[in-house]
Amino acid sequence: MKKIVLSVLAASALVMAADTDLVMxxxxxxxxxxxxxxxxxAYKADTGVDLKWTAVGTGAALKLGENCDADILFVHSPKVEKEFVEKGFGVERKAVMYNDFVLIADKSIAPKFKGKDIKGSFELIKAEGIKFFSRGDKSGTDNKEKGIWKKVAGEVPEKDAWYAQTGQGMIATINIAAEQKGVTFTDRGTYIKYEANMKNDPSLVIVNEGDEDLKNLYSVIAVNPKHCAKTDIENANKFIGWITSEKGQKFISDFKLMNKPLFTPDAATRKN
Structure with a gap:
């Protein structure tokens, strides 16, 4: 009898542990x-829920959701996010925040880009064969960058010798571009983190920013329990409620490095 009671208690403990974990x-x-x-x-203090995450490109994150290996997604590639929901893998896409994309280049070549918009900058890179480092990982940043190439050149220059795909995350790609004295395309938040890592003396500097087309939207999506029966929809909805609440949005607004905001909250203002 004692063993049975212990087994029941152990099983109950596992259920309780599962109920206080949210996999993102x-x-x-x-x-x-x-x-x-x-x-x-902050979230653990407010809710008692342990937030566990896997950080990959948006494409890989969506795949984890599709494969029922996550309860919630926090991503930034609107077109593929909407497709994810339309296919029934996600419940609803909720706005959280935004920053913007920027083009960064080694200081030695930065003057070449003076006065150019994003289209002119990409045309210059192609015309002069300037070393360009793409993530090549189907992330939100990668999708955006390739979309610009298609608009500017009609195709992604994947076969050109000056165009390299790292297959790595943003910080790693920035570091490779810095080592090779080249150019890359990044979100501003990660660039600010890179600046901080370099003690505000980065090798790569922003050469293009501010184009309306460069806005970078982040959203959260709960994985659909109709597709993944074991998904923790209760805790997913709890996180969505928190991050889009006045408190969660203020937390994002107050999050800074070197006194620079990395993201701007927009849960209350953005129409998805």
Whole structure:
């Protein structure tokens, strides 16, 4: 009898542990910037829920959701996110925050880009064969960058010798571009983190920013329990409620490095 009671208690403990865990698949920028590390203790204190995340490109994060290996997604590639929901893998896409994409280049070649918009900058890279480092990982940043190439050149220059795909996250790709004195395309939040890592003396500097087309939207999506029966929809909805609440949005607004905001909350203002 004693063994049976212990077994029941052990099983109950496992259920309770499972009920206080939320598994998130997210893009590298929410992790690399330190945002999730900052959110974790505040969220745990408010809800008692342990937030566990895997940081990959948005494409890989969506795949984790599709394969029922995550309860919630925190990502930034609107087109594929909407397709994910339309296919029944996600419940609803909720706005959380935004920053923007920027083009960064080695200081030695930065003057070449003076006065150019994003289209002109990409045309210059192609015309001069300037070393360009793409993530090549189907992340939100990668999708955006390739979309610009298609608009500018009609195709992604994957066969050109000057165009390299790292297959790595954003910080790693920035570091490779810095080593090779080249150019890359990044979200501003991760660039600020890179600046901080370089003690505000980065090798790569922003050469293009501010184009309306460069806005970078982040959203959360609960994995659909109709597709994944074991998904923790209760805790997924709890996190969505918290991150889009006035408190969660203020937390994002207050999150800074070197006194620079990395993201701007927009749960109350953005129409998905």
């Amino acid at each position: 698949a997210t893009t590298t920028s929410t992790a690399d910037t330190g945002l999730l590390d900052a959110i974790y203790p």
